[in-house]
Amino acid sequence: MQQDNYTGPNHSGPDPWPKKPSRLSDIVRSIDTSEDTTIGALVDSLGERAFGALMFIFAVPNIIPTPPGTSAILGLPLVILTWQLMMGRQSLWLPETIRKRRISREVLGSFVSKMLPFMGKIERVLKPRFGLIVASDLAERLIGLITFALALVLFLPIPFNNMLPAAAISCVALGLAERDGMAVFLGYLLGVASVAVLALISSALYIGVVAFFRALFGF
Incomplete structure (x- = not known):
């Protein structure tokens, strides 16, 4: 994926490690927080x-305490x-309705x-390694598949189910940006843990609903 001086995995050359991208902390630090913005403006400000x-x-943002509705605002563009x-797209496209969300x-x-x-601390241990997990077109497509599934889970309106999938996607994102296969x-x-928790919550809800109707109708 193209980012600053990085233009994607070099599939034709012998060097498995492209030039190191800008650190995520620098990208986050550059965000203008002085006024409200739109998702489109945020994406445009990041450039390539x-x-x-x-x-x-x-x-x-879904890991840390934020105003209600944050997952609904940020979840859909994350799915897209x-x-x-x-x-395998090389540039990000968002529909105009998503770009206009404030x-x-x-x-x-x-x-x-x-x-x-937090990022200042975590970036001390991030480094390019385990390239087979992150530095190829196939690896990036696999990352997309897994994070797409997690983004769908994150977008679901299930109470207390945002943190684990958001943490999983954040770890994968850090690894993708820093070319760190360990992350x-x-x-x-x-991600596996978040799916397991979702299964437990769904089972508990199902058992609760069945027990409620049995008590209500006596069957």
Whole structure:
């Protein structure tokens, strides 16, 4: 995926590691939090950045406390983004209705202020490694497939079910942006955990509904 000086995996040359992209903390720090903005303006301000950077920006607010409805605002563009990554697109496209959705400066400010200290710490351990997991067209399509499924889970209106899939997508996004296969693998593990939690919640809801109707109608 193209990002700053990085133009995607070099499938024809012998060098498996492209030039290191700009750090995500620098990208996040450049976001203007002085006024409300739209999703389209945010995407345009990033220019030809990594899909990983955009995935991180759309996913990570769901990990930290934010105003209600944040997952609904950011979830749909995340679904569209990961779908395009899965399809192998080299640039991001968003429909105009999504581009016009507004993000308040409070949400942006909360995101930037809370994430920068964390990102400064996590970026100390991120580095290009385990290239088979992240640095090929097939690997990026697999990342797109898995994060697309997680984005759908994140978008579902299920209480208390946002944090794990958002954390999984954020880990994968960090790994994709920094070409760190270890971070991507950790994101995969968190993704498995989030699906397991979703299954448990769904089972509990089903059992609760069945028990309610049995008590109500006496069967």
